Amino acid sequence: MDFGKMVGDSFGYAKEGLVGKWAKWILMIISCIIFPLIMGYILRVYRGETPAPELKDWGSMFIDGIKLFIVGLIYAIPIIIIEIVVIGSAVVTGAMTQAYGNTDPSAILGMIGGVLFGVLILLIVSIIIGLVVATAVVRFARTNSFGEAFNFSAIFAHIGKIGFVSYLIALIIMMIILCIIEVICIMIPVVGMVILFILLPILVLFEARYLTLLYDSAGTAA
Template structure:
């Protein structure tokens, strides 16, 4: 699939899921207030089913959401070690004094690269529920080889920017308009994470 086709598919799936069932949408809005449950639902979307996944209960959704945090933490270990070894303690302690020196820039670049490697790991875990599959980063290198380095990184960077945009916009709205912003946050977070979940699956399954 071309990149434009991947995004079109993700938009169609998200619109169908978002506007298809108002009762489910209300549950997703509630989940979005606490982030972890909606992340768990996003993980289930990464399985790649054509229809929206069923709700397994709040505790199960929270469990799935915690898996995303744990897998993300596992992929963050190497960047964190590099930060501890290269960035001076005073820069790690007082964020306002960071001057974007070479160690800081190196840490940011490596963190982004590991973030790009983590996304297919989430998809593999969503399908198999096995931690080992999530951490087999060499499978991601094989995916990159099959679909092409430029296509992979363009797709994944776009995905991360979309996620940052939705989450950042939600935070800004809450700070500016506490009550109305909270409602808009529910809408943007829910739509954004549904879209990102589908997009992550479509990119990770690509073979040509």
């Protein structure tokens, strides 16, 4: 898998779709605020539309966005449940520590260890779900079927065609690129968050195109 080519193609896709098309850029910024719109637009990218699709058929785009949101929400349920348990445990631990101080340090340490273990489980589950979702959302876009978005045997078979190691490396590269851009923007005093907000359409198109190319690489994977 040519990771450099995927990165270049994705940025080129975003550049061609937005640079010089300032009205479209502004509309995409607005769509990022009304999140179902941008999620519906992303589905069009997942379907392989080239070049980057125009913003039109707003009603259809909004409905598609709601569907994608539902898929994401269902996948997030295990993470939300674990988060609630971990946060609840942390609150109880904090309350016990404050109430009893050092009267029973072994019990307090045990509770703290339980919270840390919960955090570790949360991290592992989040990573696993993230790996699955990266393929599931594109599969949903291509089939327009909620059932296929949760067809785990087909999802893992598709990832297997790409190659689990290549798939993981590709996602790590994407996350590193996005994180670097976001951190650089945040570090700029005063206007950093504004710059990041303006760049959101570029980042959205880059990520959507990148995941599309990753999904389609199964057809050419060795």
